[in-house]
Amino acid sequence: MNDPMTAWQRLRTGNQNIDPATVAAELACGSTAAAVFRCADSAVPSHALFGQGEGAVLDVSTWGHVIDTAVLATLEFAVGHLQVPLIVVLGHHDCTAMRRALHAWERADLPDGATRTAVEQVLWSIVRRHAAADSVDDIAAAHAVETGLGLVQRSPVIAARVDARQCAIVCASIGARDGRLRTHATIGPVGEQSDVLAECV
Template sequence: MAIERTPTAVWQALREGNERFMHFNEERPNQDQGRRSQLTQGQDPIAAVLACSDSRVPVEMIFDQGLGDVFVIRTAGEITDLAVLGSLEYAVESLHVPLIVVMGHESCGAVAATQAALDGHEIPGGFQRVLIEKVSPSILEARAAGCTTTAEFEAYHVAETVDMVLSRSPEIKAKLQQGKVGIVGVRYRLSDGMAEPVAALGV
C-alpha cells in the first residue's frame, strides 16, 4: 500500500506502525522476495530517522516498517555531527523524504552519563568524551528550564536535537518552511513500546 508522501501522511503511517508494535499486532510489511527484488533498482524511503544506537531501540521494529522504508542514522545519544547532518541532508535533498524523526528513549545511557558527569562524576575517556560534550548543552538548558527528572532530560534532549538540526542545516529548514519536510521528535518508552511525541513541526 503506497503512502502519500507528505509530512503529515508519513507521520500518521509511522504512528500507526508504532501502535501495531505496541500491541504486538505487527504487519511486518515489505519483507518478502518481491520487495527485495524491487529494491535492487533503488530506494525510496518514506522517512529519515536519527535515533540512539541503544540495542533496545530498533527503528524499523518500533515503527513496524520493512526493507527500504526508513533511512536510519543511529549514534549513541542521537548526537549530531557533520556526518549525521550530511546523511540527513542526503535523505531530504536526494531521496526526498518528507519526514525526519529524531528518536531518544527511556533509560538512555548517554543522557544518564551526562547527568552524572555534570554532577561531578567521572567523564568517560577516549572518544566517548564526545557523547558527554554533545549531550551536555541539552541537560544544562533543561536544568535551567526547571526540568528535574531523567525522563524530562531525555525528552528535552530530543527537542534540542530537533532544533539543532534545523539551526545547523539551512537546507532542511528551508524545506520545512516550504512544507516539503516535517520534523518530529519522540521519546521511545522501553516499558510499553510507545514512541511518545515531544516535538512536532510541519506535520
C-alpha cells in the same frame, strides 16, 4: 560467548540464508517514508517500532543521537536527494548516554575521549531546555528536542526544506517496554494533536 569470529560468522551465515525474493521485494518497495535519527544503543530497529518494512525508513544512529558532520551529510542526502518529508529524532527509555550525562551533571565528572563530546552535547541540551535533570528520561526528552532544533540550526539544507514545508521534524522518545512513542516537539507541519506537543519553530 561474544568474540569477533562468532559475531562475524553469525552475520555471514545470516546473509547466506536470506531469501532473494525478500530482498527484491524490499528493493521494489519504493520511496523512503522517513529518516529516523536515533540513539545507537536502542535495541529495537526503527522500522519495527513504526511498523514499516525495512526499506521504508532510513536509519541514522549515533550514541545519544549526537549530531556530527556525517549525520548532517546523511540527513541532507535524505531530505535533499531522496526528498524524504520527515525526520524523526528518536531517544529512548533508560538511555546509557543520558545516564552518563546525568552522572556528569551530578558529579561534575566528564568522560575522556570522543565520549566527552557526546556527553557535552547532552549537557548543553539540559542547559538550553532548562530541564530539571533529575531523571534519565527527562534528560532524554530535552535532548530529543534540542537535537531536532540543532538539525535545523546547523543544516541550511534541512532548514530550507522545513521552511518550504516540504519536510518536518518530530522529536520523540520510546517508552519503557511497550515501545510506544512519546512526542516532545515538532518542527514544521505534521498535523499532530497532543497536549504534550510544543511546536518549536
